[in-house]
Amino acid sequence: MSAPVYEPYLRKPKTFYEQYERKSGDPTVTHYCPGCGHGELHKMIAEAIEDLEIADRTVFISPVGCSVFAYYYFDTGNVQAAHGRAPAVGTGVQRARPHSIVISYQGDGDLAAIGLNEILQAANRGEHMAVFFVNNAIYGMTGGQMAPTTLPGMHTTTSPGGRDPRKAGNPLRLCELISQLDAPVYVARGALSGPKHILRTRKLVRKALQAQVERRGFTFVEVLSACPTGWGMNPPDAHKWILEKMAEFFPLEVFVDKTDSEPEPFEIPEEPPAEKLHELLRISTAGQVTFSPSQPVEPKYANPRIKVAGFGGQGVLLLGLGLAQCGMMEGRKVSWLPSYGPEMRGGTAHCHVNVSDHEIGSPLISRPTVVVAMNQPSLEKFEPQLVEGGLLIVNTSMVPKEPSRSDLDVLKIPASDMAKELGNPRAANMIILGAYAAYTGMIGKETALASLNTLIKRKHLVDLNRKAIELGWEFGTKARG
Amino acid sequence: MAEQIYQPIPPDDPRYEGKTPLLVKGNEAIVKGAILAGCRCFFGYPITPASEIAETAARDFPAVGGTFLQAESETASINMLYGAAAAGVRAMTASSGPGISLMQEGLSYLAGAELPCVIADIMRGGPGLGNIAPEQGDYNQVVKIGGHGNYRNPVYAPSSGQEMCDLTMRAFETAFEYRTPVFVIADGFTGQMMEPVVFPDPLPKPPEPDWACRADAETRENLISSIFLEPDDLEEHNRKLQEKYRRIEENEALYQVFHVDDAKIVAVAFGIVSRVVRSAVELAREKGIPVGLVRPVTLWPFPKKTLEALAKQAERFVVFELSNGQMLEDVRLAIHDSRPVDFHGRMGGNVPSTEECLDVIERVAREGGVL
Numbered sequence: 001m002s003a004p005v006y007e008p009y010l011r012k013p014k015t016f017y018e019q020y021e022r023k024s025g026d027p028t029v030t031h032y033c034p035g036c037g038h039g040e041l042h043k044m045i046a047e048a049i050e051d052l053e054i055a056d057r058t059v060f061i062s063p064v065g066c067s068v069f070a071y072y073y074f075d076t077g078n079v080q081a082a083h084g085r086a087p088a089v090g091t092g093v094q095r096a097r098p099h100s101i102v103i104s105y106q107g108d109g110d111l112a113a114i115g116l117n118e119i120l121q122a123a124n125r126g127e128h129m130a131v132f133f134v135n136n137a138i139y140g141m142t143g144g145q146m147a148p149t150t151l152p153g154m155h156t157t158t159s160p161g162g163r164d165p166r167k168a169g170n171p172l173r174l175c176e177l178i179s180q181l182d183a184p185v186y187v188a189r190g191a192l193s194g195p196k197h198i199l200r201t202r203k204l205v206r207k208a209l210q211a212q213v214e215r216r217g218f219t220f221v222e223v224l225s226a227c228p229t230g231w232g233m234n235p236p237d238a239h240k241w242i243l244e245k246m247a248e249f250f251p252l253e254v255f256v257d258k259t260d261s262e263p264e265p266f267e268i269p270e271e272p273p274a275e276k277l278h279e280l281l282r283i284s285t286a287g288q289v290t291f292s293p294s295q296p297v298e299p300k301y302a303n304p305r306i307k308v309a310g311f312g313g314q315g316v317l318l319l320g321l322g323l324a325q326c327g328m329m330e331g332r333k334v335s336w337l338p339s340y341g342p343e344m345r346g347g348t349a350h351c352h353v354n355v356s357d358h359e360i361g362s363p364l365i366s367r368p369t370v371v372v373a374m375n376q377p378s379l380e381k382f383e384p385q386l387v388e389g390g391l392l393i394v395n396t397s398m399v400p401k402e403p404s405r406s407d408l409d410v411l412k413i414p415a416s417d418m419a420k421e422l423g424n425p426r427a428a429n430m431i432i433l434g435a436y437a438a439y440t441g442m443i444g445k446e447t448a449l450a451s452l453n454t455l456i457k458r459k460h461l462v463d464l465n466r467k468a469i470e471l472g473w474e475f476g477t478k479a480r481g
Numbered sequence: 482m483a484e485q486i487y488q489p490i491p492p493d494d495p496r497y498e499g500k501t502p503l504l505v506k507g508n509e510a511i512v513k514g515a516i517l518a519g520c521r522c523f524f525g526y527p528i529t530p531a532s533e534i535a536e537t538a539a540r541d542f543p544a545v546g547g548t549f550l551q552a553e554s555e556t557a558s559i560n561m562l563y564g565a566a567a568a569g570v571r572a573m574t575a576s577s578g579p580g581i582s583l584m585q586e587g588l589s590y591l592a593g594a595e596l597p598c599v600i601a602d603i604m605r606g607g608p609g610l611g612n613i614a615p616e617q618g619d620y621n622q623v624v625k626i627g628g629h630g631n632y633r634n635p636v637y638a639p640s641s642g643q644e645m646c647d648l649t650m651r652a653f654e655t656a657f658e659y660r661t662p663v664f665v666i667a668d669g670f671t672g673q674m675m676e677p678v679v680f681p682d683p684l685p686k687p688p689e690p691d692w693a694c695r696a697d698a699e700t701r702e703n704l705i706s707s708i709f710l711e712p713d714d715l716e717e718h719n720r721k722l723q724e725k726y727r728r729i730e731e732n733e734a735l736y737q738v739f740h741v742d743d744a745k746i747v748a749v750a751f752g753i754v755s756r757v758v759r760s761a762v763e764l765a766r767e768k769g770i771p772v773g774l775v776r777p778v779t780l781w782p783f784p785k786k787t788l789e790a791l792a793k794q795a796e797r798f799v800v801f802e803l804s805n806g807q808m809l810e811d812v813r814l815a816i817h818d819s820r821p822v823d824f825h826g827r828m829g830g831n832v833p834s835t836e837e838c839l840d841v842i843e844r845v846a847r848e849g850g851v852l
Contacts (some may be wrong), residue, residue, distance in 0.1 A: 015568035023711050059568070062706075069703050077568045077694030082590050085560035088552070091562020093694065095548040096572065097524050100696030118560070121553040140727040165483070269546035271521075274683045280544045281513050283680045285501040321675065325504050328677045336504070336675040361760030363674055366834035454504075 013046035015055050016213050020072045031069060035141075035235025037192040037225025038067050044205040046074065047104065052205075052213050057442040058101045061086040065107040066141045067134065076103075076133030082197060085114025090129045098268045102129040109139045112148035114173045115387060120180075126217040127402035128266070130208040133174060136227040137246060137413065144230040148172040151249055171249060179255035185263075186211050186219040191247060193226065193239035204254070211259050215266035224250055231292045239370045292435075293330045293357075294444040300389065300409070301440035303357060305365045307382050309350035310374025311393070315429035318455060319372065320351035322433045325451045326443040327355035335363040348378050355442065370440075372432060373399060375414075383408075391440070411439055411479055418471060427468035434472025439480050444474055484734040484787050487778040489643050490679065502677030507645040507667060508533035508575075509850075510678050511601050512541055514646035515573050517683045518653035520599070522572035523548035524561035526554055526580060529613040531603035534575035542679075552560050553578035559587030559600075566596035567705040571653055571692025574659065575601035577669075578611070578619050580770050582627070588627030588662060591757035592722070593707025596789040597656035598691035601648065601665045606830045614830020617752060620807035624780040627656050631719050631846030633726045635733060636664040636780040638751045648778070655733060655759055657687060659725055666780065668803060670832065671751045736784035737776040740766055744773030745851045746842065747791050749812050753832065761838035778810065785815035790825040792816035798848040799823040800840060803831075821849070842850045 011116075019027040032038045049055050049302035058076040062068055069077035077100075081089040086104040094102045111133050112121050119131065138156055139145040145158040152161040178310045179187045186208055201223055204338075208219035224246045226238035233241060264301035278284040306323060310316040324336040335351040352365040370391045370411030371386050379392075379399050386392060391409045397416030405437055413435050417426035423432075430452075437443035448469050456462045490497050511534055515523075524539040535551065542549040548565075552558040558574045565572035567812035576584065580601050591598060602617045606612040621627070635655050639650040645667065652663040689695060694703050715768070739759055741747060752760040755776035765772045767791050775791065777784050792798075798820055800809045806824050813822050825841045827833050833841075846852045 023714070023844055034641045057696040059696050061564075068708060071706065075701065077696055077701055078704045078706070079564065079694055080562065080594070080704070080708055081563070082586055083828055085556070085563075085587070088557040088560035089564035089567070090571070091550070091557075092522070092524065092561035092566070093568045093696070094564075095550060095561070096565035096568035096570040097696045100568070105675060117553055118557055121557065269543075271546045274686070277517065277545060277683050278680065281516060281541055281680075283503055283505075283513055285503060285680075288501045290501055321504070324675065328502055330503055334504070337670060338673060360756070361763065362757040362835050363670065363676075364757060364832055364834065 004074070012059070013050045015046035015049040015075055016073050017075050022072055029071065029097065033229045035197070035226050035238055036066070037134060037136065037223060037227040040192045040198065041134060041205070041223055041225065042070065042073055044134065044202045045209070048206045048209045052209055054101045054209070054213060056104060057099055061090045061093070061102065061104045063106045063110045067105055067107065068141070070105055083118045084110050084113070085118055085130065086099050087115065087118040087127070091122055091125070091127050094128050098138045101209070104129055104131045106131065106133055107140065108133070108135045108137065108147040108149040112174055115233045115396065120181070122358070123178050123218050123220065125183050125275055128212065128215065128217060130212050130219045131221070132205070132208070134225045135174070135222055135250065136225045136230065138227050138230045139161070140205055140230045151245060157480055173250060174391070175255050178220050183208060183218055184220055184256055185217045185258040186254065188254040189222040189224070189250060189252050191252055193224070193242040197243070197252065207259060212319070214263055216259060216263040222250070227383065240439065254435065273307040282388045287452050289329070291330045291444055291450070293332060295443050299440055304355055304370045304440070305368050305440060306353040306355070306370040306372065307350055307351065307365055307368040307380055307385070308372040308374070309348050309378030312348055312349045314373055315426055316349045319433055320353045321431035322430070322451055322455050323353045323355065323436070325454055326437070326447045329447050329451060331356060333360050335360050337363045348375070348381060350378065350382070372436070374428070375399060376401060393436060394431065395428060397428070400438040411435065411476070413475055415472070419468060422464065422467055422471065424464055430465045430468035431472035431475070433458070434469035435479070437475035438473045438476030483487065484736060485612040485738050486783045487735040489641070489647060494681070496681035497679050500679050500680045500681070504675050505642060505678050506533055506673060506675050507639070507642050507677055508603065508672040509537045509620035510642050511575065511649045511662070511665065512537040513680055514649035515599065515653065516541055516545055516547070517680065518571065518650040519597050519684055519687055520571040521545070521651060522565040522570055523547070523549045524552050524565070524572070524575050525560045526576065528577045530581050530605055530615070530672050531575050531577045531601065532670070534601060534603070537595070555583035556586065559584040559591070562598050563587055563591055563594070563596060566591065567594070567694050568599040569690040569695050571687070573601065575603065577603050577605045578594040578607045581619055581622060583689065585628040587621065588626070589630050589632065590707055591662040592628070592632035592634060593630060594705050595660040596705065597660050598662050598664070599652045599656055599657070599665060600662060601649070602667070603677045604668045606665065606828070612830050615668060615753065615803060615832060616828065616830060617668055617754070618667065618805070618807065618828070620802070620804060620850050621778065623666050631731070632722060633781055634662050634664055635729055635782070636666050638666050638778060638780050640752050640755050640776070642674065642678045645671065646680060654684070657690070659729055660692070661725070662731070668753050675699050692846040696803050700801065732825070733779060734782040734784045735778035736787055737778060738787070739774040741773030741775065741791060743773055744791070745796045746770070746772040746849065747798050748772060748801060748842065749777070749788070750774065751780060751796060751808065753783050754801050757833060758838050760835040761842055764835065765842045768843070770834045770842060770852060772842050772846070774775055783811045783815060788812060788815040789817070792819050795820060796851055797821050797823065799825065799841060799844055799845045801833065801841070804828060834836060
């Protein structure tokens with residue numbers, strides 16, 4: 001009878017690689033210093049991943065700091081992040097692959113200083129990720145500088161006289177901060193010193209990961225961890241110091257635990273079929289009507305460069321859009337540019353519209369061939385820009401003054417008054433669209449009417465605008481003579 | 482392959498068949514194009530004049546089963562993008578100058594970790610808070626790169642609504658072909674302007690990348706990282722990157738030319754300015770001035786061979802930009818300063834008129850004795 005083979009009691013978790021492949025060093029041990037807490041915490045996480053059977057779908061985000069090389073050890077997907085940004089990177093991974101289990105592993109400089117915004121915002125959104133926060137009160141990798149968690153009076157290389165809270169502030173208590181938010185489902189602090197605390201911390205780690213498997217939301221476990229090298233202590237003293245000094249400032253508590261309540265439903269959206277995309281993006285053009293270009297157009301009205309101007313609220317931009325929409329529906333090249341940036345100064349809204357049989361070069365119009373002046377300031381501003389013999393359309397309801405130039409082709413139309421009679425003064429813009437179409441022959445009547453289906457979002461207003469276009473058309477036809 | 486002439490819609494492209502144009506804003510066209518190219522994650526922070534991109538994305542991405550997330554800052558946006566790209570999905574963000582400045586840290590990490598993604602920059606006036614009017618002053622920080630380290634990123638510079646869609650789609654293809662972040666860079670006008678856009682069929686669903694961390698058994702071994710502690714390793718990584726950039730320079734440069742065949746003066750402009758200058762070139766030609774236009778469609782890689790070749794026939798160059806002359810340096814480098822290069826730049830949100838550009842061309846012709 002052969003002797004029974006026992007599994008070693010303290011075996012290595014399977015989530016750790018067999019060998020830790022790296023350039024130098026013994027591949028059977030970690031790169032961490034003796035007495036450092038990282039190895040202990042790594043092991044707790046690795047065991048939990050193994051027991052929960054989630055290694056395949058786990059993505060481990062390594063921070064900047066001593067644990068930057070966490071990927072030497074964890075046989076999971078591994079992503080290395082910039083200093084402080086792991087919660088944002090984790091958010092990206094999780095949103096991109098909703099089935100994933102995301103672990104963000106961060107130190108105190110990383111999480112509580114440079115990355116404080118990222119961690120608070122990810123916590124506040126309730127991102128589905130487990131964050132393990134290693135608090136050793138110091139910047140370890142860079143050689144022992146002051147961290148946001150450095151205790152008052154503690155000597156570091158950047159607080160050589162001891163941290164002075166009057167100048168450097170008091171240590172940040174992250175669990176306490178995060179537990180003020182509504183979304184986190186689990187917030188707890190443990191310590192990696194002494195068997196009692198190590199066993200307790202192991203449970204906290206498991207709970208944080210278990211909650212990820214159950215799709216509960218954001219979980220946060222802070223561990224007080226020794227940095228004997230950075231603190232200049234031997235490991236036993238360092239562990240004593242954690243429990244005597246650090247734990248006094250950072251109480252070892254469970255701050256939030258909602259892991260017994262019913263989790264919010266977690267749905268992974270379905271990808272629609274490709275042939276549905278145009279419809280879902282509202283860019284399907286199936287059934288869209290097109291017209292042949294309105295003919296004939298007198299040369300002086302062809303390829304117009306139009307400026308439409310007036311007060312905000314007069315529908316100036318929509319009128320411009322209507323001119324462009326009609327041109328496009330008749331197969332012409334068009335562009336529409338709203339007044340924008342410094343041009344907005346001066347109290348008038350305006351837009352530039354090009355309609356052309358040729359490719360449109362500049363969408364900006366400095367010398368328009370058509371100006372629509374919906375109010376007095378627009379007339380004053382844009383009349384001088386018109387090309388010689390250009391078309392000036394004046395809304396005489398709002399413009400008492402006569403145009404000053406005598407070379408222009410002027411179409412005077414009391415559009416606002418006509419619109420008032422129709423029942424809505426805001427329809428003045430479509431009256432002008434109809435008048436322009438009939439007067440110049442640039443747009444067919446059917447085109448103008450059909451454009452309303454696209455232009456007017458509120459369907460109950462289509463009828464009114466239809467009447468406005470017809471009224472304008474009648475006016476424009478008469479004026480043309 | 483060499484530098485190529487860009488054709489907005491190749492006449493034989495069946496993806497556009499049977500579709501009619503829609504009048505949409507350039508910023509919206511970017512979002513629709515991205516989704517048609519398979520992008521399913523958008524992370525962004527509002528900023529004028531790029532906000533319509535986030536607003537359109539907020540509607541469109543959830544509608545197709547994708548993710549829209551408003552980040553707490555551009556720093557967070559770019560790192561969320563890093564995470565989604567590391568997970569192997571097509572993802573993007575959009576911003577304007579001040580936000581792009583904040584993203585520079587993440588851009589360097591993206592390049593170092595070789596993560597494909599698309600960043601749209603709708604440029605505004607700077608420096609500092611500047612204003613919200615159109616400028617091209619992000620050229621240096623985007624094209625010459627603004628983060629730390631030895632990297633480059635391809636940059637597409639659309640000048641019309643159609644190109645906002647098409648070049649965004651192309652940006653995703655380039656990003657995944659070379660595993661690199663890719664920029665789509667336009668000014669406030671191109672973002673705010675509405676033009677007819679024909680939206681093509683969606684690109685075929687791309688295969689899942691084998692290098693990513695897709696959170697599955699198949700990719701469990703993968704590591705996304707930009708850290709190489711040993712000098713030799715980091716140098717080797719950098720050499721690999723440079724080799725990739727060389728291939729991009731060789732294959733991906735795009736440009737357009739107008740009237741350059743007999744041009745004695747060559748104007749160079751990109752984005753919205755190239756359209757204004759094109760109108761000016763047409764008018765100058767009517768006046769008998771032998772001027773042509775080169776419009777770089779990719780700003781990196783820069784169509785330097787095309788310009789170098791034109792330097793043999795042209796007597797003068799003139800560069801038009803909405804900046805203090807940031808592309809100007811690339812033009813001078815491309816032609817090895819073998820010809821005088823004039824410059825006309827507007828800043829602060831002022832865009833030159835066609836007549837203004839024509840005046841410049843006439844002056845250059847006069848002073849150069851080309852008339």
